Amino acid sequence: MNAAGKALRGGPVAPSASRLRPLGPDEVMIDGGFWAERQALNADVILAHCEKWMERIGWIQNFDAVATGTVGSRHAGIEFVDSEVYKLLEAMAWELARRPDQALEARYRALVDRVAAAQEADGYLHTSFGHPGQPDRYSNLEWGHELYCFGHLFQAAVARVRGGYADDDLVRVARRLADHVYREFGPDGRVAICGHPEVEVALVELSRAVGEPRYLELAGLFVERRGRGMLATTILFGHEYFQDDVPVRSATVLRGHAVRALYLASGALDVATETGDRALADAVALQWRNTVARRTYITGGMGSHHQDEAFGDDYELPADRAYSETCAGIGSVMLSWRLLLETGDTAYADLIERTLLNNILASPRQDGRAFFYTNTLQQRAAGTEPSEGELSERAEASLRAPWFEVSCCPTNVARTLASAGLYFATADQNGVQLHQYGDLSVRVTLPDSRVVSLKVSSGYPHEGIVTVTVLEEVDAAITLRVPQWAQDAATVTVAGETVVPGGGSVVVDRAFAAGDTIVLSLPMQPRIVHPHPRIDAVRGTVAVERGPLVMVLESSDLPAGRSTEDAGLCLDSGLTVMADGRVTATVALRADDDPGWPYAGGADPTGDGPGPGSGRPAPAAARVLEGVALTPYYAWANRGPSTMRVWLPTAG
Structure with missing residues (x-):
């Protein structure tokens, strides 16, 4: 509670000061259409x-077994499965x-009662460490993920506070645990960090939610300790994998393990925002810009390496080998939202x-009972349906799987969908900003007591008319x-007058009467998109976007x-939108002319193809198929095993 006795609200993120103010669950609500479904x-x-x-x-x-003192070697799952329970609690809270x-x-x-029963007298709470028959507490900071798990518990508690339940058992559990972490790792404790960033972003938000500055102080310590080579490198990927190779302030692009990188950048920006550290904030913004410009897939996915779940080098964005983990996408939204609020x-x-x-949205199957962990942009083989009753390897499921041995993505999707509406709108002292579109209601009281009450109606993302009443x-x-892809053709109509907006937004500042409307019209004809010429893996192909x-x-x-x-x-031609x-x-489907040697202008070592200087043989006659349906990426693989391509070869 704050000093006035009111519940603190503001969604997953609520900076104490920012250019835009996030709205809480009592101020913005999705109430129909695509997102409500x-x-x-x-x-x-x-x-x-x-x-x-x-x-x-x-x-x-596992929590029950800890509470009864019987966990020991009976622990189920990998060391950090506690975090999945906490993400589920966060999703429930939102x-x-x-x-x-x-x-x-x-x-x-x-579920909170079962978690709380496992908490130790000094506040420590983990089911994989510190009990008879288990490794000691904090004995495996590289891989044990204790602090990572704690971070997800803190975020679940924040969701409960922001939902209006500051006096909640989970909040009390979180505060006792955070106090323990401060004693262990604070200014008078051990100088160490967790192998997987997460506690940084969570500590700042818990500090904001409950008004405890020590948690912010500890988050700042964890951020500053990064990049000092404090974690052991027992794997080939090195310190970069753990975000422990370069101090956050010195990095110019996100690198290493994609989820770790995005969570750390989010936490660093939170620390910078709360402490007024402009240099740290600018460093994170630079990392975002360079990563979006050179290391991001057309779907928004991040991370091109399977073996270390990492960003590749600049423009290393192979479609068929994309890792593009669902959790990295969620981390990207976390970081972008913080930057949006700040700027x-x-x-x-x-x-x-x-x-x-x-x-x-590509992750969950349309029935909500299976998920993609990774998100390829090209499926070369149709794959097989995973068993509905068995665990899958996270990157080996060729179609969506019901659960994984490392099942971070389903619970991450759950907490993101539950809070998705809180990313749609913000406020400042002058009014309200709409960032995402669908069917939603907004009611905001501005600092001077003016009330802005809006109803947004739209068939978005499939239709381009957005009506704000x-x-x-x-x-x-x-x-x-005004989305970047629409800025050349969007129009806005206010009180019957049509204006063409310039740049990325249109501001309508006037006296409104009840019933007045603003209509944003976005062009929805399909667009051909060309890749940057330095993306070797998709040179000679194009993609199609609509809206x-x-x-x-x-x-x-x-x-x-x-x-x-x-x-x-x-892809030949003829992009059409049906009724x-x-x-x-x-x-076009050309016959495979297979020349025996796939390179023109040189000797054919097989002796069967064209000789030196002969060039390529003339292309075989093509079979042309008109009216072939294209599917939104988020909806692919919902009709059984199939092959798929985002980037399509051209007819030239």
Whole structure:
């Protein structure tokens, strides 16, 4: 509670000072359309799916065993499965803030009771360390992830505070644990860091939520200790993997393990915001710019390496080997949202839109009971359906799997979907800013007591008309983001007058009467997108986008027996939007002319192909298919095994 006795609100992030103020669950609400369907799926299916799996395989029972003193070698799962229980609690807390439900409240409280029962007298709380038959506390900081797990518990507690329940058992558990961590790792404790950043961002937010400056101080210590080579490097990936190779202030681009990098950058920016450290904030902003310019997939995905789940070098973005982990996409949204709040720059909202609608929404299957851990941009083989009752290796599932041995992504998706509406709008002293579109209601009281009450209606992302209706008379500024891809053709109509916005936003500052509307019209014709010439892996190909959605070609939409990997397949022409909103294209299927030697102008070592200087043989006649459907990337692989391509060869 704050001094006035009011619940602190503000979503997953609430800086004490920022250019834009985030809104809380009582100020912005998704209430229909595309995003309401996904939030309903999360509330009705995904939360229960995660809880069921963690009960079934013993991850929740680990807390019971600690409470009864029987855990020892019976611990279920890898060392850091506690974090998945905490992410589920966070998802439940945000869902309860969004839509109170007695049954879910009872499930939440029962789970909190089981977690709380495992807490030690000094505040320590972990099911893999410190008990008879287990390794000592903090004996494996590189891989044990104790502080990482603590961070997710802190974020779950923050969600409960921001949902209006500051006096909650989980909040008390979190504070006792945070006090323990401060004693152990604070200015008078051990100088060490966790192998997986997360506690930094969580400590700052807990500090903001409960008003405890020591937690912010500790987060700052953890950030400054990074890049000093403090963690052992027993793997080939080196200190970069742990974000322990270069101090945060000195780094110019995100590198190493993608999720670790994004979580650390978010925490560093939080520390910079709270302490007024401009140099640290500028360093993080530079890392974001360079990473988006050179190390980000068209879907918003980040991370091109499978072996170390890491960013590759600049422009190393192979479509068929993309790792593009779902959790990295969520980390990207976390970082971009913080930068947006700090600066108001719409480029950050553009990346949030791209990442949410493509990379993150691709993870859950349409029934909410299976997930992609990694998100390829090219599926060369159709793959096989994973068993609905078995654990999958995280990167080996060729289709969405119900659960993983390292199952960080399903619970991360759950907490993101539950809080998704809190990324749609912000406020400042002059009015309200709309960053993402769909069907939502906004009601905000400005510092001078003016009330801005809006209803936003849209078929977005599939339709391009966004109507903002002002529900109460007010003199204020309403700002609408104009997506980067639409800035050359978007229009805005206010009180019957049409204006062409310039740049990334349009500000309508006037006296509004109840019932006044602002209509944003975005061009929704399909677009051909060309890759940067330095991205070697997709040179000679193009992608198709419509509105904010990346489109793909799936073998499910080709004639029987054909694959998106057929040698002669290429995008020919004829992008069309059908009456039902589907995008279709004309695709050419050339016969495979296989010359025996795949390089022109030189000797053919097989003796079967053209000789030196003969050039390529003339292309075989193509079979042209008109009206081939393209699928939004987020929806691919929902019709059984298929091959798929985002980047399509051209006819030239």
